[in-house]
Amino acid sequence: SLNPGIEARGFIFGTPIALEIGAKFVPLRKPNKLPGNISYRADMHKNLLYFIYIYVNLSVFFPSKYTMFLGKVISEEYELEYGRDCLEMHLGAVEPGERALVVDDLIATGGTLCAAMKLLERAGAEVVECACVIELPDLKVCI
Numbered sequence: 001s002l003n004p005g006i007e008a009r010g011f012i013f014g015t016p017i018a019l020e021i022g023a024k025f026v027p028l029r030k031p032n033k034l035p036g037n038i039s040y041r042a043d044m045h046k047n048l049l050y051f052i053y054i055y056v057n058l059s060v061f062f063p064s065k066y067t068m069f070l071g072k073v074i075s076e077e078y079e080l081e082y083g084r085d086c087l088e089m090h091l092g093a094v095e096p097g098e099r100a101l102v103v104d105d106l107i108a109t110g111g112t113l114c115a116a117m118k119l120l121e122r123a124g125a126e127v128v129e130c131a132c133v134i135e136l137p138d139l140k141v142c143i
Contacts, residue, residue, distance in 0.1 A: 002099070005104070009104075030086065074088070099128045
């Protein structure tokens with residue numbers, strides 16, 4: 001089982017849920033923000049320290065066989081009410097056939113949630129549930 005959390009408040013809800021249900025936490029982030037993508041950033045020394053800090057902390061969520069994939073990502077673009085964006089996930093963070101509970105803080109149009117589901121399904125996961133804390137009912141949801 002795995003529990004993906006969508007940047008960044010989805011991490012706040014997703015991490016304790018993953019720990020409680022005994023699932024692996026998988027962060028889904030905006031482009032070039034996942035640990036290992038430091039080559040795109042200007043301040044390498046500062047970001048190397050950040051990478052080491054995140055790598056050590058993610059070792060709680062990623063079994064050792066997954067840590068070799070840090071840095072390689074797959075992505076999914078999606079539309080927002082005000083433009084386009086993209087989510088990324090580490091390649092190899094999801095095994096084919098794993099069941100996923102997707103957690104996010106807010107659902108507005110559903111674009112981010114749909115992108116997360118597509119990303120996980122492309123990696124071979126079965127999305128069995130989605131959980132959002134806040135819904136904005138005045139916006140048209142595309143799910």
